[in-house]
Every structure is written in C-alpha cells, then in structure tokens.
Amino acid sequence: MRQFSYLRPTGISDAVAALAAEPTAQLLAGGTNLVDLMKYDVAQPSAVIDINGLPLKEIETLEDGAYRIGALTTNSQVAYDAGIARDVPLLSSAILAGASPQLRNAATSGGNLSQRTRCYYFYDPSTPCNKREPGSGCSAIGGVNRIHAILGASDACIATHPSDMCVALAALNATVEVTGPTGARTIPFLDFHRLPGDHPERDNTLQTGEIVTGIRVEGGRFAAHHSYLKLRDRLSYAFALVSVAAALDLDGDTILDARVALGGVAHKPWRDPLAEAELSGQPATRDTFEAFASRLLSGAKGQGHNDFKIPMAKKAIVRALMQAASGRPQVQSEKRVREGESL
Amino acid sequence: MDLGPARAPSPTIPVTLTVNGRRQQLELAPFVTLLDLLRGDLALTGTKKGCDHGQCGACTVLVNGVRINSCLKFAVSLDGAEITTIEGLGTPDNLHPLQKAFVEHDAYQCGYCTPGQICSAAGLLSEGHAHSREEIRELMSGNLCRCGAYTNIADAIEEVMAADSETTVREAAE
Numbered sequence: 298m299r300q301f302s303y304l305r306p307t308g309i310s311d312a313v314a315a316l317a318a319e320p321t322a323q324l325l326a327g328g329t330n331l332v333d334l335m336k337y338d339v340a341q342p343s344a345v346i347d348i349n350g351l352p353l354k355e356i357e358t359l360e361d362g363a364y365r366i367g368a369l370t371t372n373s374q375v376a377y378d379a380g381i382a383r384d385v386p387l388l389s390s391a392i393l394a395g396a397s398p399q400l401r402n403a404a405t406s407g408g409n410l411s412q413r414t415r416c417y418y419f420y421d422p423s424t425p426c427n428k429r430e431p432g433s434g435c436s437a438i439g440g441v442n443r444i445h446a447i448l449g450a451s452d453a454c455i456a457t458h459p460s461d462m463c464v465a466l467a468a469l470n471a472t473v474e475v476t477g478p479t480g481a482r483t484i485p486f487l488d489f490h491r492l493p494g495d496h497p498e499r500d501n502t503l504q505t506g507e508i509v510t511g512i513r514v515e516g517g518r519f520a521a522h523h524s525y526l527k528l529r530d531r532l533s534y535a536f537a538l539v540s541v542a543a544a545l546d547l548d549g550d551t552i553l554d555a556r557v558a559l560g561g562v563a564h565k566p567w568r569d570p571l572a573e574a575e576l577s578g579q580p581a582t583r584d585t586f587e588a589f590a591s592r593l594l595s596g597a598k599g600q601g602h603n604d605f606k607i608p609m610a611k612k613a614i615v616r617a618l619m620q621a622a623s624g625r626p627q628v629q630s631e632k633r634v635r636e637g638e639s640l
Numbered sequence: 641m642d643l644g645p646a647r648a649p650s651p652t653i654p655v656t657l658t659v660n661g662r663r664q665q666l667e668l669a670p671f672v673t674l675l676d677l678l679r680g681d682l683a684l685t686g687t688k689k690g691c692d693h694g695q696c697g698a699c700t701v702l703v704n705g706v707r708i709n710s711c712l713k714f715a716v717s718l719d720g721a722e723i724t725t726i727e728g729l730g731t732p733d734n735l736h737p738l739q740k741a742f743v744e745h746d747a748y749q750c751g752y753c754t755p756g757q758i759c760s761a762a763g764l765l766s767e768g769h770a771h772s773r774e775e776i777r778e779l780m781s782g783n784l785c786r787c788g789a790y791t792n793i794a795d796a797i798e799e800v801m802a803a804d805s806e807t808t809v810r811e812a813a814e
C-alpha cells in the first residue's frame with residue numbers, strides 16, 4: 298500500500314478544512330470500502346482523514362416524525378434501531394439484505410452512500426477504466442459485463458451503484474445533509490448520486506471539501522406496505538444483480554401513492570416518478586404492477602452478459618409490489634419463495 | 641506494481657489497545673490493519689487471513705464486544721479499543737462454551753475458518769437478533785467455510801444459544 302498521512306480531526310469544521318485543503322485526501326469512516334480499494338491500489342489518497350471522532354453517531358427523532366441519521370451511525374445500528382425498524386422498516390430491511398453482520402457493524406451510513414462500484418475492471422488497475430482513470434476507456438463494454446447496468450448507462454461507463462441501503466433511501470425520498478467550506482446544504486436523495494455520462498469518475502454531486510453529516514428520512518407513511526426484494530448469485534453476502542424497494546400507500550385496494558426504486562441496474566438507484574404518479578388511483582393488482590414494470594423498464598438495454606437482468610427485474614418489481622400490497626414484506630432470513638408468491 | 645512518485649514514509653502514530661485484557665501501547669504506521677497487527681507484532685496467529693478483502697470472515701474479531709472483519713480496519717483508527725480474539729475467548733483448559741460446542745459437533749474440517757466462526761458466533765449471541773436456525777444461518781453468512789461444515793456449525797451455535805436462553809430463564813425465575 299502507498300504511504301499516506303493520517304489525520305484525526307475532532308470537529309466537523311476541522312475535517313472540512315482538512316479535506317478542502319488537500320483534495321487528494323479521502324475520508325475514512327468504517328473503512329470497509331476505502332481500505333479494500335487502497336489494498337488494490339485503486340484508491341490512492343495522499344492523506345486519510347479519519348472522521349470517527351466527529352459527533353455524528355446519533356439517530357434523532359424529529360418533531361414531524363422524521364428521523365435524522367448521523368453519517369457515522371453504523372449500518373447495524375440503523376437497521377436494528379427500534380424506531381427505524383417500526384417506522385421505516387423498508388430501510389431496515391434493505392440494510393439487512395446487504396453485506397454481512399461483521400461488515401454492517403463497521404460500515405457507516407455516510408460511507409454506504411459513497412461506496413464505489415464493484416465493476417471488476419474498476420478493481421483491476423491493469424485494465425482500462427474511465428471511472429478509475431478518466432479517458433482510458435471502458436473494459437466492461439464488450440467485455441465481461443454480467444453485473445453491469447441496463448438503465449442509464451453511457452458510452453463511457455456501464456457500472457452500477459452497489460448499495461442496498463441507498464435503494465430504500467431513494468424510494469423514501471430521503472435527503473442528504475452535507476457540510477462544506479461554504480456551509481451546510483441539503484441534497485434530495487435522487488440528486489445525490491449521478492448517471493455516468495461523460496464523467497463516470499464522479500459518482501455523486503458532493504463538491505470539493507463536502508462531508509455528509511446526516512440523512513433525513515420520513516417515518517410512518519409506508520410502514521404497512523413495503524418490501525425490499527434482493528436477487529443475487531447466492532442466498533446471502535453477495536451484491537444485488539437486481540433489487541427492488543417498493544413502498545405503497547393504499548386506501549383499501551386503491552393505490553394512493555407508490556414508490557419503486559431499483560438497485561443493481563444503474564449507476565444510481567433507479568426511479569421513474571412519472572410512471573409512479575400514474576399508479577395513483579389504480580387498483581393494487583398484478584395487472585397494474587405488470588404494466589408498471591414494463592413501463593419502468595421500457596428504456597432498458599442489455600450489454601450481452603447481463604441481458605437476463607431485464608426479465609429478472611420485471612418479475613422482481615411485480616413480486617416486490619405484490620409483497621408490499623399484501624403487507625407481507627420479504628424477510629431477509631427467509632430464503633424460500635412463499636406460497637402464492639411464485640411468478 | 642508502479643507506486644508512482646515516492647512519498648515520504650508515514651510517521652508512526654501512538655495507539656493504545658487492550659488486546660485480550662492486556663493493555664498495549666503501540667507505535668504504528670497508519671497502513672497496518674488490525675489483522676496484520678494481531679498476527680505480526682502481537683503474535684496472535686489464531687485470527688486467520690483468508691481473503692484480506694472482507695469477503696470471507698476468517699479474520700473476524702470482537703472490537704469493544706462487536707464482531708468486525710479485522711482485515712478492513714486500520715489499527716490506528718481503533719485507539720482506546722478493547723479487542724478480543726479467539727485466544728481471549730477461552731483457553732485449552734477452560735474452553736468457551738462455543739469452542740466446546742464446536743468440538744462436540746465436529747463443526748470444522750481443516751479448521752482454518754474456525755476462529756473467525758467462533759468469534760462471529762460470540763458476536764451473534766451478544767447481538768441477540770437470531771431466534772431460529774434460519775436466522776442463525778443468515779446472521780452467520782459473513783463466515784465462509786471452504787470445507788462446508790455449515791450444518792454442524794449451525795448445530796453448535798444452536799446448542800449454545802439454547803443453553804444461554806435456559807440460563808436466562810432460570811436466572812429470571814430466581
């Protein structure tokens with residue numbers, strides 16, 4: 298591993314100042330992604346700014362029933378928080394679908410948002426990769442691309458964002474709170490991650506020197522009708538090939554409001570608010586959900602090895618919405634397809 | 641590997657860790673992982689290096705009672721922490737209940753994953769989120785066993801979990 302200097306600021310403004318002063322520095326939270334990428338020489342920070350001393354480890358309940366989740370809360374802390382599990386169960390479930398208990402104990406909310414793609418070429422410095430080395434080319438286009446994007450890809454990059462937690466946060470219209478050299482601001486979750494376009498080296502819209510301090514998420518609304526369904530190569534401890542975060546607000550069988558975000562299929566959690574809006578007023582039936590799934594995937598394009606993701610995503614969307622509508626969300630330790638759920 | 645222009649060596653950083661009950665004052669380069677510290681300078685080779693990338697769980701130890709992958713932690717980031725490794729859970733004459741159950745259930749073949757499995761299981765028991773065999777399997781999925789001893793591993797953990805809850809019930813009744 299390359300040499301780097303190590304800093305341990307204790308205040309947010311000190312951490313921001315250190316990051317702004319040295320743009321080649323990187324923040325260290327749980328380390329489960331950064332340390333891994335440094336071992337592969339993919340991340341080459343000149344300095345590591347350890348932010349574990351910052352006061353961002355709390356989950357607060359706000360007056361309007363929303364939650365503010367500090368950037369340094371661990372994934373386990375959030376998933377098992379009694380309030381989050383009760384009022385934002387979609388978020389708990391998505392977190393518990395990801396990684397392993399040991400990794401979730403170390404991984405933080407802020408780090409989860411900023412984790413990088415698992416594209417095999419990105420991880421291999423001996424191959425061209427526009428995300429790792431802008432302008433070098435994309436090895437996945439025309440290469441091995443089984444895990445790659447079917448939506449929103451560009452000629453420069455077809456990588457996916459690997460997070461499960463972020464798929465739920467996208468469905469829930471969370472907001473990201475950040476602090477930078479010019480002060481604090483909030484970013485709607487759907488604007489936090491970006492599509493690759495001509496700049497795949499940029500995963501998100503954070504500006505130089507900005508640090509994520511927290512995430513704000515609404516509570517209660519979708520607690521009765523939600524599901525996080527994750528499909529992967531083995532039963533646990535594997536990244537999503539396709540995942541679906543579904544949340545419904547129902548009046549009897551009629552849909553008042555629907556939110557559906559897809560993971561494993563694009564450079565950011567994928568949503569189509571216009572298609573969702575058209576679900577309002579419709580009956581919560583398989584027919585409705587199948588038509589919606591077709592629409593959501595109408596722009597999907599395979600790269601060869603990942604063509605299977607398109608029909609897989611379609612079935613996953615329908616199944617997740619049926620689970621949400623029936624109030625029987627996917628249970629992350631339950632590996633069998635339940636009675637009446639086959640497609 | 642081309643490491644680019646030479647960078648000045650990182651200065652060492654003072655770190656205090658309590659490892660298996662023993663307080664240690666160390667001077668560490670920032671790139672040393674907890675796993676390499678344990679197996680190298682501290683000569684605690686019970687903790688195993690499988691993948692070195694968070695993908696196998698062989699390096700699982702308890703940090704302040706919580707199970708994590710020691711291969712993905714810079715030791716300098718743990719100043720003040722208490723670390724428990726397999727050597728600190730039990731001794732050959734005084735086995736931890738999980739160690740005993742692993743022996744009784746033949747929950748290994750080559751034994752390489754075992755220290756990580758046992759530390760992980762200790763973390764699982766204290767977390768208290770597993771209430772069924774399915775939940776044990778899911779919440780032990782961060783530990784791979786190349787020999788495929790999963791069934792016996794789950795048996796061993798289930799037995800200790802059942803004994804623990806009996807003790808809890810008895811204590812509550814007393």
Ligand SMILES: Cc1cc2nc3c(=O)[nH]c(=O)nc-3n(C[C@H](O)[C@H](O)[C@H](O)COP(=O)(O)OP(=O)(O)OC[C@H]3O[C@@H](n4cnc5c(N)ncnc54)[C@H](O)[C@@H]3O)c2cc1C
Nearest residue numbers: 326327328329330331395396405407408409411461509694
């Ligand atoms: C084997 C393996 C399997 C995994 N499986 C899954 C999975 O199935 N699903 C899933 O969702 N995830 C999975 N993960 C990824 C894991 O969730 C992430 O590594 C973790 O969430 C990152 O959090 P961290 O705190 O460890 O981040 P770090 O490694 O500390 O940081 C990651 C990045 O975020 C930046 N960063 C950290 N905190 C902040 C902040 N507050 N503000 C701005 N930037 C910040 C860092 O500079 C760095 O660039 C897996 C990881 C491994 C190793």
Ligand code: SF4
Nearest residue numbers: 416426427435454455
């Ligand atoms: S898909 Fe993106 S991350 Fe993967 S090789 Fe191409 S440019 Fe790099």
Ligand code: FES
Nearest residue numbers: 690691692697711
């Ligand atoms: S050695 Fe740490 S997870 Fe494999």
Ligand code: FES
Nearest residue numbers: 749751785786787
């Ligand atoms: S006993 Fe050999 S790897 Fe588990």
